[in-house]
Amino acid sequence: MKIIESTKIKEKAYFEKLENGLNIIIIPKQNTNKKYVIWGTNFGSIDNRFIMPQTNEEVFIPDGVAHFLEHKMFEQENGTNSLDVLMALGLDANAYTTNDHTAYLFECSSDKFYEGLDELMNYVQNPYFTNENVEKEKGIIGQEIMMYDDDPGFKLYLNTMDCLYHKNPVKLDIAGTIESISKINPDVLYKCYNTFYHPSNMTLVVCGDFKPEDLLEEIKRRLQPKENQGEIKRIYESEDETINKKSKETNMEVSTPIFMIGIKDKLPDSDEIVKKHIAIEILLNMLIGKSSDLYKELYNSGDLLSEPDLDYEFSKLYAHILVGGQSKNPELVYEKFKGEISKFKKNGLDEGHFERIKRKIYGDYVVEYNSVAEIARMFLADSFKGINSFDYIEKFNTVTREYAEQILNQVFSEDRMAISIIRPK
Amino acid sequence: MNYKKEELKQGITLHKINTNKFKTNLFAVFLTTKLDRESVTKNALLAAVLRRGTKKMPTQEEISINLENMYGASFDCGVEKTGDNQILKFYLESINNEFLPSQENVSKECLEILFDIVFNPFLEDSKLKQEYVDREKENLKQIIQGKIDNKSKYAYDRCIEEMYKDAPYGLYKFGYIDDLEHINAQNLYDHYRELMKSAKIDIFVSGDLNEQISNEIKNNEIIKNLQGRTPQYNVNVENESKPRISEPRVISESMQVTQGKLILGLDVLNNKKEGKYWTSVYNVILGGSANSKMFQNVREKASLAYSAGSTYLRQKDNIFIKCGIDIPNYEKTLELIKEQLKQMENGEFTEEDIDNAKLLIASSVGSIPEAQDSEITYYFSQELSDEFISIEDYIKRINEVTKEQILDIAKNVQINTIYFLKD
Incomplete structure (x- = not known):
C-alpha cells in the first residue's frame, strides 16, 4: 500500500489499487469509536449516454437512472432489504447520488463493523431488479421528486445551472422527472449496473481505528470475482464556454427573495485544480465574506441578512463558482458584487487581507478532519476528481497573492456570470 | 469520566469536557431563562445584537477580522427552546494549538473574545447601540417571516403551536413581529441587564485541554465580575400531566x-x-x-x-x-x-x-x-x-x-x- 502522510494535521492515508481495478483508501484514526465505510461508483446523474465495454453497445438512459439504481440496490433476492438489515445491526446506513457519483455507506460505533461490511459488500455486488420492485419504487421516488419541487433552494440551484449551461447534464435534476423515471425498467438498470458497478470504476474508503493491512485483507475476502473490463466510454454533448442565459426568475412561496450568482469556469486542469480551488475560496471570502467591505455595506443597508454561501463546484465535466443568499434586493447585490470584482481587479489584492483570509481557509480545511464521516466522504468525492484530499493542506502555501490575482482575472469574468432568483408570489 | 463540572458562583457553572478526538476546541456560553411571551422576542433579538460589537471590538468586522487571524476561529450564536426554557447560545470553535502551522496560543484569546461578546456589549449613550438594534430588528423580522420557507419544518412548528396554544412551549423561539415594534435600544438594554442578573449561566469547554484552562476562565476579569444569582429557569419537569381527550x-x-x-x-x-x-x-x-x-x-x-x-x-x-x-x-x-x-x-x-x-x-x-x-x-x-x-x-x-x-x-x-x- 502507498502511504501518504500529512505532517501538518498528523493524519495518514493508505492507498491501494487491486488487480480488478478497485481503489481502496484507508485513513486510520485513533481515539475514535466511530468507523465509517463508504463505497462509491463513478456513476452519477450526468452519465446518461455511454458505450458498454462488454458489448460495445451504445446506451441512452432516461434521466434519473443513477439515483433510481441507488434506491433499488438495497432489495435482495431473498426478500430482505439491506438497509433494514444494516439498521437492525444498529448501524447508521445510507446512500446518496450526486452529479458524478453514487455512494453506499454506514457508520458504526459498536463491534458490528465487520457484520455490517458483510452486508454492505454483499448487496452492492448483488443487484436484484424485477418488474414488480421497479414499478413500486416509482411511487416513492415520485414523492421524493415532489418534495424537492417544494424546495426553493433546490429550484434556485437548478435554475442557476440552467443559466450557466446549454446542454451539460449537470443542469438536470439528479432524481429525473416523474415522466423520465416512468421509462425505467430492470433491463436499463442491469445495463448500468453491469457497466458502472465494476470494481475498476469504484472506490472504497474506510476511516476509523483500524490496522490498514488487516482491514485490506477483510475487504479483499468479501470481493466476488469479476472479469476485467475495459474503459467505459462516456458520451457527453460538447458544451461551449459561453453561458446559456444571463438570468432566470421563478416565483415560489418564500418570504424573502433568494438568489444565486453563478460563474461558469473552464474545465479544470487536474494538475492545477487544488491550487485553483484554494485561490477561489480565498478570493470569494475577500470579495464578499464576513469581514469584507462589501458584506459590511450590504449588511448595514439591510440587503444581506447573513453572509452568503460561497462555493466552487467541479467535476471532470463542469466547473463553476456559486454565491448564494437571501436578499430583498438581489439585483443590487449582484451589481455590487460585480463592481467589487472590478475594483479588486483594478487595485490588486491587499496583502494583509489576503494573508488573513488564507489563515481562515487553512483553519476551515483542518476542521474537516474532525469527523470520520467527513474525512471518508471527502476522500471519496475527491478521488473521483483525481484529487488526493491532503493536497489542500499540503499545497496551501503555494497559493500566493500573485497567483490569486491571476485567477481573479481569468475566472471572475462578467461574460460568464449569471443570476437565478426565486421571488415570493 | 471525561466530564467535570464546577460551580464558579451560585447559578454560574463551568463544564469541562476533556477529549482528544478533535482538531478543535469548542467553547460555549449558554444563558437559560424561562420561556414566556413577554421576553421571547427580546431574547431572540438580544443574541443577534450582542454579536454586533463589544467594548473592545465595536464592530462586527473587527470581531470577524480577529477570528480570521486565529485561523478562522468561528463564532456562532442562536436561540433555542428546551422544555419551557429559552436558551441563548454562543459558541466559539478554534483549531487546537497543536494543529496550527506555527506556534501560537489561540485558545486563550478565543475564550476572551467569546466572553467579551456575551458579557461586554458595545454601548452608546449608556444603552445598546441604536443602529445595531434597528438593523437586527429588521433582520429578525425577516427571519420570523421566513418561518414559511421550509414547509416540513413549518408544518411541524404549526402543529406544536396548536398543541401548546396558551402555554410557553407553543411560543416561536424567534418571537413575534408585533412585539418587535415595542423594542428599542433602551428597553432591550434594561432587559439585558435583568437577564445578566437572573439567567442561569453555563460555560462549556471541550477539547484536548489542560488544567490551565479552568484557571484562565476563573481568573478572567469578566467572569470574576459576574454576580452569583438564583437562576430563574424551569427545571425540566419529569411528569407533566396531560388530560385524556376524546377526539383529536x-x-x-x-x-x-x-x-x-x-x-x-x-x-x-x-x-x-x-x-x-x-x-x-x-x-x-x-x-x-x-x-x-x-x-x-x-x-x-x-x-x-x-x-x-x-x-x-x-x-x-x-x-x-x-x-x-x-x-x-x-x-x-x-x-x-x-x-x-x-x-x-x-x-x-x-x-x-x-x-x-x-x-x-x-x-x-x-x-x-x-x-x-x-x-x-x-x-x-x-x-x-x-x-x-x-x-x-x-x-x-x-x-x-x-x-x-x-x-x-x-x-x-x-x-x-x-x-x-x-x-
Whole structure:
C-alpha cells in the first residue's frame, strides 16, 4: 500500500489499487469509536449516454437512472432489504447520488463493523431488479421528486445551472422527472449496473481505528470475482464556454427573495485544480465574506441578512463558482458584487487581507478532519476528481497573492456570470 | 469520566469536557431563562445584537477580522427552546494549538473574545447601540417571516403551536413581529441587564485541554465580575400531566405546496421518569428507523410517502409523526398511521424489533462523544434536568426496557392534534 502522510494535521492515508481495478483508501484514526465505510461508483446523474465495454453497445438512459439504481440496490433476492438489515445491526446506513457519483455507506460505533461490511459488500455486488420492485419504487421516488419541487433552494440551484449551461447534464435534476423515471425498467438498470458497478470504476474508503493491512485483507475476502473490463466510454454533448442565459426568475412561496450568482469556469486542469480551488475560496471570502467591505455595506443597508454561501463546484465535466443568499434586493447585490470584482481587479489584492483570509481557509480545511464521516466522504468525492484530499493542506502555501490575482482575472469574468432568483408570489 | 463540572458562583457553572478526538476546541456560553411571551422576542433579538460589537471590538468586522487571524476561529450564536426554557447560545470553535502551522496560543484569546461578546456589549449613550438594534430588528423580522420557507419544518412548528396554544412551549423561539415594534435600544438594554442578573449561566469547554484552562476562565476579569444569582429557569419537569381527550383536534391549512405535509402530534399520558426510556424504544419501533412500522408500511409497502417517520420530544413527552404525501392520499395515509398505532397497542412487534431499536438508540447515544457540540448538548440537557445520567447509564437503561413496558406506553399514547398542510 502507498502511504501518504500529512505532517501538518498528523493524519495518514493508505492507498491501494487491486488487480480488478478497485481503489481502496484507508485513513486510520485513533481515539475514535466511530468507523465509517463508504463505497462509491463513478456513476452519477450526468452519465446518461455511454458505450458498454462488454458489448460495445451504445446506451441512452432516461434521466434519473443513477439515483433510481441507488434506491433499488438495497432489495435482495431473498426478500430482505439491506438497509433494514444494516439498521437492525444498529448501524447508521445510507446512500446518496450526486452529479458524478453514487455512494453506499454506514457508520458504526459498536463491534458490528465487520457484520455490517458483510452486508454492505454483499448487496452492492448483488443487484436484484424485477418488474414488480421497479414499478413500486416509482411511487416513492415520485414523492421524493415532489418534495424537492417544494424546495426553493433546490429550484434556485437548478435554475442557476440552467443559466450557466446549454446542454451539460449537470443542469438536470439528479432524481429525473416523474415522466423520465416512468421509462425505467430492470433491463436499463442491469445495463448500468453491469457497466458502472465494476470494481475498476469504484472506490472504497474506510476511516476509523483500524490496522490498514488487516482491514485490506477483510475487504479483499468479501470481493466476488469479476472479469476485467475495459474503459467505459462516456458520451457527453460538447458544451461551449459561453453561458446559456444571463438570468432566470421563478416565483415560489418564500418570504424573502433568494438568489444565486453563478460563474461558469473552464474545465479544470487536474494538475492545477487544488491550487485553483484554494485561490477561489480565498478570493470569494475577500470579495464578499464576513469581514469584507462589501458584506459590511450590504449588511448595514439591510440587503444581506447573513453572509452568503460561497462555493466552487467541479467535476471532470463542469466547473463553476456559486454565491448564494437571501436578499430583498438581489439585483443590487449582484451589481455590487460585480463592481467589487472590478475594483479588486483594478487595485490588486491587499496583502494583509489576503494573508488573513488564507489563515481562515487553512483553519476551515483542518476542521474537516474532525469527523470520520467527513474525512471518508471527502476522500471519496475527491478521488473521483483525481484529487488526493491532503493536497489542500499540503499545497496551501503555494497559493500566493500573485497567483490569486491571476485567477481573479481569468475566472471572475462578467461574460460568464449569471443570476437565478426565486421571488415570493 | 471525561466530564467535570464546577460551580464558579451560585447559578454560574463551568463544564469541562476533556477529549482528544478533535482538531478543535469548542467553547460555549449558554444563558437559560424561562420561556414566556413577554421576553421571547427580546431574547431572540438580544443574541443577534450582542454579536454586533463589544467594548473592545465595536464592530462586527473587527470581531470577524480577529477570528480570521486565529485561523478562522468561528463564532456562532442562536436561540433555542428546551422544555419551557429559552436558551441563548454562543459558541466559539478554534483549531487546537497543536494543529496550527506555527506556534501560537489561540485558545486563550478565543475564550476572551467569546466572553467579551456575551458579557461586554458595545454601548452608546449608556444603552445598546441604536443602529445595531434597528438593523437586527429588521433582520429578525425577516427571519420570523421566513418561518414559511421550509414547509416540513413549518408544518411541524404549526402543529406544536396548536398543541401548546396558551402555554410557553407553543411560543416561536424567534418571537413575534408585533412585539418587535415595542423594542428599542433602551428597553432591550434594561432587559439585558435583568437577564445578566437572573439567567442561569453555563460555560462549556471541550477539547484536548489542560488544567490551565479552568484557571484562565476563573481568573478572567469578566467572569470574576459576574454576580452569583438564583437562576430563574424551569427545571425540566419529569411528569407533566396531560388530560385524556376524546377526539383529536384536526387542523388543515393551505399554502402553495405540491406535496402535502401531514403531522400527528401525540401525547404520552402519565409518563414516569423511567417511562422516558420506554418511550424512546416505542418511538423507534413506531417510526424512528428504516425498520419501523411507519417506514415499512407507509413508505415501503404502500408507497405513499418518501419521508415517513416519527420523533420523540423527550422534555414534553410528545411524539410527532411526520409524512410528506400526495394530497389526495390524506385519508388513506391517516388510516394507515392509525393502524400502526393500533398494532403497537396490540403488541404486534417482535423481540427482534425491540433489540434492533435498542441497538439503534445505543449506537446513536454512544456516538454523542464523537461530535463536540452534541456532547455539550447532552451534558447541558442533564444540567437542565434534576438528575445526572451518564451516557453509559443512559444506554444501560435503554437496554433494560421490556416489551411490557413498551406496551404500557402504547396504551397511553393518544393523538392530540392532526395537522395537514395542503394546497
